[in-house]
Amino acid sequence: MGVPPVTVEVVEREFGELALNMGPQHPSTHGVLRLVLHLSGETVVRAKPSIGYLHRGVEKLSEHLAYDQLAPVYERNDYLSPTANSLAYCLAVERLASIEVPRRGRFMRAFVAEWQRIASHLVWLGTLGLDLGGALGGGTTLYMYCFREREKILDFLEALTGTRFHTNVNMIGGCRYDLDAATAAWSERLAAAVEAALPELHAMSGDTPIFRERTRGVGVIPPDLALAVGVTGPTLRGSGIAHDVRKDAPYDAYGELPLSVPSRSAGDAEARFQVRIEEIRASLSLVRAIVAGLPAGPIFSRKPIKNPKATKVPAGEVYAAVESPRGELGMHLVSEGGPKPYRLKIRAPSFCNLQVVEYLLPGGLVADVVAILGSLDPVMGDVDR
Amino acid sequence: MDPLKVVEQPPAGSRLEDVAEEVVRFPGGGIALLRTEALFQWAQSSSLWPLTFGLACCAIEMMAAFAGRFDLDRFGVILRPTPRQADVMIIAGTVTIKMAPRIRTLYDQMAHPKWVISMGSCANSGDHYRNVYSVVPGVDHVIPVDVYVAGCPPTPEALMEGIFELQRKIRKGSRAGA
Amino acid sequence: MPAPEVVAALATRFAAAPFPLGVSVARESLVEAARVLRDHHGYRYYLLGTATERADAIEVLHAVRHPATLDTLFLKTALPKDDPTVDSLVLVWSGADWNEREIYDLFGVRFRGHPDLRRILLPDEYEGHPLRKDFPMDAPWGFRP
Numbered sequence: 001m002g003v004p005p006v007t008v009e010v011v012e013r014e015f016g017e018l019a020l021n022m023g024p025q026h027p028s029t030h031g032v033l034r035l036v037l038h039l040s041g042e043t044v045v046r047a048k049p050s051i052g053y054l055h056r057g058v059e060k061l062s063e064h065l066a067y068d069q070l071a072p073v074y075e076r077n078d079y080l081s082p083t084a085n086s087l088a089y090c091l092a093v094e095r096l097a098s099i100e101v102p103r104r105g106r107f108m109r110a111f112v113a114e115w116q117r118i119a120s121h122l123v124w125l126g127t128l129g130l131d132l133g134g135a136l137g138g139g140t141t142l143y144m145y146c147f148r149e150r151e152k153i154l155d156f157l158e159a160l161t162g163t164r165f166h167t168n169v170n171m172i173g174g175c176r177y178d179l180d181a182a183t184a185a186w187s188e189r190l191a192a193a194v195e196a197a198l199p200e201l202h203a204m205s206g207d208t209p210i211f212r213e214r215t216r217g218v219g220v221i222p223p224d225l226a227l228a229v230g231v232t233g234p235t236l237r238g239s240g241i242a243h244d245v246r247k248d249a250p251y252d253a254y255g256e257l258p259l260s261v262p263s264r265s266a267g268d269a270e271a272r273f274q275v276r277i278e279e280i281r282a283s284l285s286l287v288r289a290i291v292a293g294l295p296a297g298p299i300f301s302r303k304p305i306k307n308p309k310a311t312k313v314p315a316g317e318v319y320a321a322v323e324s325p326r327g328e329l330g331m332h333l334v335s336e337g338g339p340k341p342y343r344l345k346i347r348a349p350s351f352c353n354l355q356v357v358e359y360l361l362p363g364g365l366v367a368d369v370v371a372i373l374g375s376l377d378p379v380m381g382d383v384d385r
Numbered sequence: 386m387d388p389l390k391v392v393e394q395p396p397a398g399s400r401l402e403d404v405a406e407e408v409v410r411f412p413g414g415g416i417a418l419l420r421t422e423a424l425f426q427w428a429q430s431s432s433l434w435p436l437t438f439g440l441a442c443c444a445i446e447m448m449a450a451f452a453g454r455f456d457l458d459r460f461g462v463i464l465r466p467t468p469r470q471a472d473v474m475i476i477a478g479t480v481t482i483k484m485a486p487r488i489r490t491l492y493d494q495m496a497h498p499k500w501v502i503s504m505g506s507c508a509n510s511g512d513h514y515r516n517v518y519s520v521v522p523g524v525d526h527v528i529p530v531d532v533y534v535a536g537c538p539p540t541p542e543a544l545m546e547g548i549f550e551l552q553r554k555i556r557k558g559s560r561a562g563a
Numbered sequence: 564m565p566a567p568e569v570v571a572a573l574a575t576r577f578a579a580a581p582f583p584l585g586v587s588v589a590r591e592s593l594v595e596a597a598r599v600l601r602d603h604h605g606y607r608y609y610l611l612g613t614a615t616e617r618a619d620a621i622e623v624l625h626a627v628r629h630p631a632t633l634d635t636l637f638l639k640t641a642l643p644k645d646d647p648t649v650d651s652l653v654l655v656w657s658g659a660d661w662n663e664r665e666i667y668d669l670f671g672v673r674f675r676g677h678p679d680l681r682r683i684l685l686p687d688e689y690e691g692h693p694l695r696k697d698f699p700m701d702a703p704w705g706f707r708p
Contacts, residue, residue: 147452230658
């Protein structure tokens with residue numbers, strides 16, 4: 001089969017439609033997403049997304065590795081908040097095998113997850129600046145400022161765990177890294193620094209008239225469509241439905257922490273932007289609450305693992321979900337009693353959120369395509385697995 | 386938070402004085418005497434323009450390398466979105482069978498001289514996905530690679546060192562592809 | 564744990580067998596059970612679609628949720644391996660679209676009535692369905708540059 005070229009092909013039909021291929025290599029598609037847009041002038045008539053350019057067969061790989069070996073593999077799925085994936089997996093195995101996680105371990109897992117949520121939202125905001133402002137047209141300023149804040153967070157994670165973002169903190173039965181007094185003080189200073197930078201970031205984005213014009217009324221998702229398609233996360237909360245797995249089905253330490261779930265009812269890109277900005281603030285107060293209320297005790301409840309292939313999980317089926325920065329990230333684990341999972345299905349939030357693109361893009365302009373994709377915040381590693 | 390002072394001096398061997406036979410500077414300018422090959426190598430290595438080609442997680446570290454802290458712009462490295470304007474292609478992420486023909490097309494669309502940096506374990510060898518049915522174990526099955534940067538993901542400092550390695554390779558006379 | 568009264572209602576009406584995550588119905592009554600679940604019981608929120616290959620059958624599962632009570636129910640149906648076809652639920656929940664394409668891509672299950680049943684994660688010309696148990700993990704990928 002011939003290789004489809006990355007070019008513009010003019011399709012002469014009665015209505016004079018132009019079929020424009022956007023991606024899979026494109027600066028604004030958030031990874032390897034391919035959109036075939038049918039345009040009539042500047043208006044999008046039809047949009048067909050094509051995915052699978054990063055399909056790494058993680059679900060098949062799960063059937064060939066032992067339970068204890070698998071948590072780091074999933075961190076590469078949604079690579080902007082890696083611990084969310086491994087946390088969902090650890091929760092699923094712990095529920096099926098009835099493994100109790102000690103209280104301090106639960107708080108530590110939530111701690112790293114919230115810091116990664118803030119880091120992920122900073123990447124989203126920075127790339128939104130690139131999308132809406134252009135790489136050489138002023139959007140790069142927002143990108144540089146967001147990544148400056150993110151570098152502070154990554155430095156902190158490197159001091160805590162040893163690596164910048166594939167931190168490998170979650171284990172079946174608890175957490176791998178612990179917080180001491182110096183790191184806790186560093187976390188407090190960091191939270192203050194990020195919170196002080198937020199008004200400046202908001203002034204560069206949401207307060208500017210160009211940003212408002214490009215996001216207000218763009219990409220409105222009606223709540224019924226959102227529920228029927230299965231949209232989750234800030235995308236759903238921007239349409240007025242305030243679902244959040246941390247509040248609806250609390251896991252780890254979230255049942256004991258003061259959690260606020262921001263939501264807006266407009267359903268457009270600006271609403272989703274505002275929801276995510278408020279989520280950064282909510283996550284900052286969560287990390288402060290975790291450091292203040294961190295209980296004493298162990299962080300890992302099992303004996304040291306000498307042979308990862310010796311862990312066996314009883315037969316059964318379980319579904320466990322966490323709230324990743326993109327939405328509900330779930331793992332449906334089927335076990336037949338052996339040392340390896342029998343079947344593991346990852347419910348990827350970006351996969352379900354991206355389906356709604358087919359309904360949102362028609363009727364809008366070409367320039368709105370980039371704004372809508374940016375406001376949905378898909379991560380292709382999560383979509384394709 | 387102090388910015389990390391990674392590189393304070395220009396990379397060794399990258400100044401005009403290092404590549405030219407003789408340089409005389411006077412107020413308002415200067416004269417340099419050097420072979421044309423050395424001149425072209427110095428120019429090309431000092432302004433490598435990569436194609437934005439992030440596939441997976443390594444793309445995020447590549448974006449961090451281009452951001453303010455590690456700042457590759459001071460080495461003449463600017464990201465270009467189209468292969469026609471790019472010298473070097475940084476493959477950052479896992480190469481799948483669906484993506485591989487597109488990588489080949491983009492590589493063919495780049496104009497000579499062109500180089501390839503394979504960033505991260507997935508592009509080097511497939512990492513832990515190397516046995517999966519849909520993954521190409523290493524991008525060197527598709528295109529010739531000049532520099533391999535190891536890591537999962539490599540830190541931005543490692544990517545910078547990989548770019549310096551490519552610059553050294555160009556100054557020694559590599560035109561394109563290994 | 565799914566709501567017991569919904570499980571009981573489906574059990575009596577469709578002879579559905581309960582399992583820990585939801586109910587299992589026969590494949591002929593899948594669409595009707597889905598419609599009853601959405602319209603009568605209010606499970607309008609589609610969560611995920613997946614398949615599991617067992618020793619003698621392929622199970623297709625759809626997980627749905629009630630937006631108000633937040634109860635999650637898995638609707639399962641078992642298909643024989645020599646005839647893995649089942650009705651598509653796209654007209655009941657739009658979110659089933661891509662999920663069913665993924666199940667077709669990775670398991671080979673055909674969905675009757677799906678508007679655009681083609682591969683989604685693998686190239687269109689790929690042969691074989693990788694998540695089947697008899698498909699080796701390191702199958703030759705047959706790539707030609």
